[in-house]
Amino acid sequence: MNKQELRAGGLVAKPGEKVQGFMTVTGTDYQMPATLVNGTGEGKTILLTAGIHGGEYPCIQAAIELGRELQPEKVKGQIIIVHIVNPPAFNARLSYINPLDEKNINRLFPGDPKGTISQQIAWFITQELQGQADFYVDMHGGDIHEELPPYAYYPGVASAEVVAASRAVVVKLDVDFIVKSSATTGAYNSAAIRGLPCILMERGSSGLWSPREVELYKKDLLTVLGVQGLIEGYDSVPDKESMEITKAVYLDSTCSGCWYPAVKVKETVKKGQKIGEIRDFFGEVLETFYADFDSIILFVTSSLAIGQGDAIITYGI
């Protein structure tokens, strides 16, 4: 029998209880909608965060629905779900940044308790949420200007044990690709470096969402909970094999203007093939991009507008 209270951001769930409400980021008045599910049986503590980027709707809706549907009496362990980490961006229909300080929360981990609000949010997630978790899922999708297939990352910069424990979960998901990440400052990358097994999920594109995408998102989240032993009946293998990407190139724009991709997501490209170009507002080509090796396209920015330093394409093999 589980006897532990589950506490996070001012919310408290007793054993066998589910609590929904707003978490408050310590030392601020910043609030995030969340669900705490404290199971009747003992088990792991799993953290799910959605909406670090406010324009990624399938993950946010999946978090809302899962928060309503999970029942403590069917859970062994504890589940923390943050439905939207970045409500200011969600409310303003903004991609990537938090409008309160114009920072991308997902580039600020592990955060800073004395920094700007986004740095404080990252610090709170690191200390109070990841700090009590045994496994972490950071839920994303194609933001308002992003086109991508369903895929999931596992951390590549961490101890061999953490990498293996993260990969063991990601291979169970119903996604097209699984990608080994070399990043370090994202919410899950930072967690992995500190010893917490974790993954990042991507599903949905271009500021859209559908009930079908939300169902598939929830199915994968239930698989994670099943594989981690919190719920029964969801630890089956995926319907299809995912292609594993171990070498990826993340191309950023070196100038601002108009972006014209020459490829689509999931398209295979040859070394030296043109994959897109940036032109100025008069149609003159400013920069042309080519693939460095035979690969598959994982992500394409879908907006015509492009700023200097913006991500434009990811490809890998």
Ligand SMILES: [Zn+2]
């Ligand atoms: Zn995102």
